[in-house]
Amino acid sequence: MSVTVLRTIREIRDHLANVRHKATVGCVATMGALHEGHAALIHRARRECDFVVVTIFVNRIQFNQSADFECYPRSLERDVDYCDPLGVDIVFAPDETEMYPTPTDTHVEVSRLTDHLCGASRPGHFRGVTTVVMKLFEIIQPHRAYFGEKDAQQLAVIRRMVRDLNVPVTIVGVPIVREPDGLALSSRNQHLSQEERRMATVLYRALEAARTAAGEGECRAGTLKKTAKATLAEEPDVRLDYLEVVDADEMQPIETLTGPARIAVAAWVGETRLIDNIAVSPAESGGE
Numbered sequence: 001m002s003v004t005v006l007r008t009i010r011e012i013r014d015h016l017a018n019v020r021h022k023a024t025v026g027c028v029a030t031m032g033a034l035h036e037g038h039a040a041l042i043h044r045a046r047r048e049c050d051f052v053v054v055t056i057f058v059n060r061i062q063f064n065q066s067a068d069f070e071c072y073p074r075s076l077e078r079d080v081d082y083c084d085p086l087g088v089d090i091v092f093a094p095d096e097t098e099m100y101p102t103p104t105d106t107h108v109e110v111s112r113l114t115d116h117l118c119g120a121s122r123p124g125h126f127r128g129v130t131t132v133v134m135k136l137f138e139i140i141q142p143h144r145a146y147f148g149e150k151d152a153q154q155l156a157v158i159r160r161m162v163r164d165l166n167v168p169v170t171i172v173g174v175p176i177v178r179e180p181d182g183l184a185l186s187s188r189n190q191h192l193s194q195e196e197r198r199m200a201t202v203l204y205r206a207l208e209a210a211r212t213a214a215g216e217g218e219c220r221a222g223t224l225k226k227t228a229k230a231t232l233a234e235e236p237d238v239r240l241d242y243l244e245v246v247d248a249d250e251m252q253p254i255e256t257l258t259g260p261a262r263i264a265v266a267a268w269v270g271e272t273r274l275i276d277n278i279a280v281s282p283a284e285s286g287g288e
C-alpha cells in the first residue's frame with residue numbers, strides 16, 4: 001500500500017513542509033464512507049496536482065442533530081483501501097480531540113449565502129462546515145481544493161469564504177456523480193431500505209422534469225417548482241424539506257430564469273434526509 005495515513009496535525013504539517021515548495025498540493029475534504037462521488041473529486045485532484053491529500057473527519061459541529069452524527073457511517077480502514085488505488089498520497093484522519101482539543105470558541109461564518117436552503121433547514125450547519133474547512137486549509141495549506149456540486153450551496157459558501165478572507169487556495173467544483181437510475185451518490189444512501197432506495201429516485205426525476213420544462217422555454221421559477229412538485233407527488237411518502245430555484249453563483253432564490261441557475265431539493269425519505277440539485281439555464285430563444 002502506498003497511501004500514508006496520518007492522524008495528527010503535527011505529522012501532516014511536517015510531511016507537507018517538504019512537499020509544498022516543489023509540488024502542487026490538492027485537498028479533498030470528506031467525512032469518509034467513500035464512494036464514486038468522492039472518487040470523482042480524487043481523480044480530478046490527481047489529474048491536476050502533484051500531491052493529493054484526502055481528509056476524513058466526521059465533523060460534529062456541522063451536525064444539527066446529534067443522532068445524525070452518531071449514526072453517520074464510519075469505515076476508515078475500508079476508506080484507506082479505497083484511496084490507495086486512486087493514487088492518493090496522504091489520508092489525513094484526525095480524531096476529534098486532535099481537531100477540537102477544547103470546544104472551539106472561534107467560528108468562520110458566511111452570512112447571506114447561508115440564509116436559504118440547507119442554511120435555513122439546518123441551523124449552524126454551514127458555520128460548522130466553514131469552520132472545519134478553514135481549519136483544514138490552515139493545516140494543509142493546499143494549492144487547490146475540490147468540492148462536489150452535489151453540495152452546491154456548500155461549494156458556493158466555501159468559494160465566498162475563500163474570496164472574503166483571501167485564502168490562497170483555488171476552489172474547484174466537480175459535477176455530481178449519480179447511480180444509473182439518477183440517484184446522486186451519498187454516504188447517507190447506505191441508510192435507505194430497499195423500498196426507500198426505490199422511492200429516492202423521485203428526487204432526480206423531479207429535477208429532470210423541471211429542467212425539461214426550462215429547456216422548453218419555461219422561465220418562471222414558480223412554474224418550474226410546480227412541475228417538480230408534480231413529479232415528487234408520485235411518491236407521497238417522500239417528505240419535501242425545500243425545493244428552490246436559485247442562481248448558480250450564490251444559490252439565492254430567484255423568480256425568473258435569466259442566467260445559469262440550479263434547482264435544489266432536500267427531502268426526507270424515511271429517516272434519511274437527501275439533497276440534490278440540477279443545473280438549468282434559460283432556453284435559447286428561438287429567435288426570428
Ligand code: AMP
Nearest residue numbers: 030031032037147148150151176177185
Ligand atoms: P461528504 O463526505 O459527504 O462530506 O462529501 C465530501 C465531498 O464529496 C463534498 O465536496 C461533496 O460535495 C462531494 N460529494 C459527495 N457526493 C458526491 C457526488 N455524488 N458527486 C460529486 N461529489 C460528491
